[in-house]
């Protein structure tokens with residue numbers, strides 16, 4: 001696993017105030033993020049379900065096979081039409097064929113609304129999450145759909161990444177990297193980058209600064225109450241923060257946009273060095 005010394009990490013832009021003091025975990029004594037993930041695990045067993053709901057993955061796992069399949073299908077079938085298209089459907093449409101035959105690492109899969117679809121369209125997907133029932137739910141849906149081109153990884157801490165291959169084409173982080181302070185996300189990104197060769201893509205869905213301003217500039221340890229039903233941390237991302245998080249690896253921007261009334265932003269970056 002790549003190690004990063006926070007004391008010697010490249011500083012972010014001048015004038016930027018690190019928010020980490022609000023984070024209850026001392027990151028210098030949490031190099032594998034075990035304690036930070038334990039804190040995130042207190043919330044993230046409850047994940048997005050359909051457009052406006054959230055569910056405990058452990059509750060969904062108690063359902064019968066037929067009910068699990070029905071829940072996943074009814075929850076996500078709507079993404080391709082109506083208002084849900086402008087949230088998820090547009091990028092599912094954009095990537096589902098482009099990812100055919102590609103090796104995708106879904107970091108923070110939750111109930112895997114996008115990446116099960118990508119696997120159905122021929123992508124080779126590894127479903128990874130810091131919450132084990134989330135991974136087990138994705139595994140169950142994949143089994144019920146008869147998908148063979150899939151793998152699963154419960155990330156207890158960053159050492160769990162060591163058993164993953166080093167040649168992913170895409171690291172796909174749909175709403176997961178904004179859930180922790182940038183310094184913690186930087187540690188995680190550095191460990192993940194060992195699995196993404198030059199030419200690979202870093203794809204991320206986040207929340208933009210404009211939404212944070214519109215919703216009252218709440219501190220990151222309170223903004224999650226508004227955005228995600230009580231997440232312990234929520235942080236806006238922009239290209240500058242991603243550059244900091246990913247450096248010294250270098251990326252170019254394939255696509256950046258804010259969408260759905262700037263509720264979300266989308267980053268599609270290609271690794272150059």
Ligand SMILES: C[S@@+](CC[C@H](N)C(=O)[O-])C[C@H]1O[C@@H](n2cnc3c(N)ncnc32)[C@H](O)[C@@H]1O
Pocket residue numbers: 040044045047048107108109110111112113114128129130131134173174175176177179180188228
């Ligand atoms: C907002 S949900 C998004 C779930 C799913 N990707 C989707 O699009 O519906 C955030 C997910 O990221 C996971 N997560 C939170 N912090 C994470 C981190 N630092 N690294 C990896 N996954 C994380 C949570 O367990 C949860 O499943």
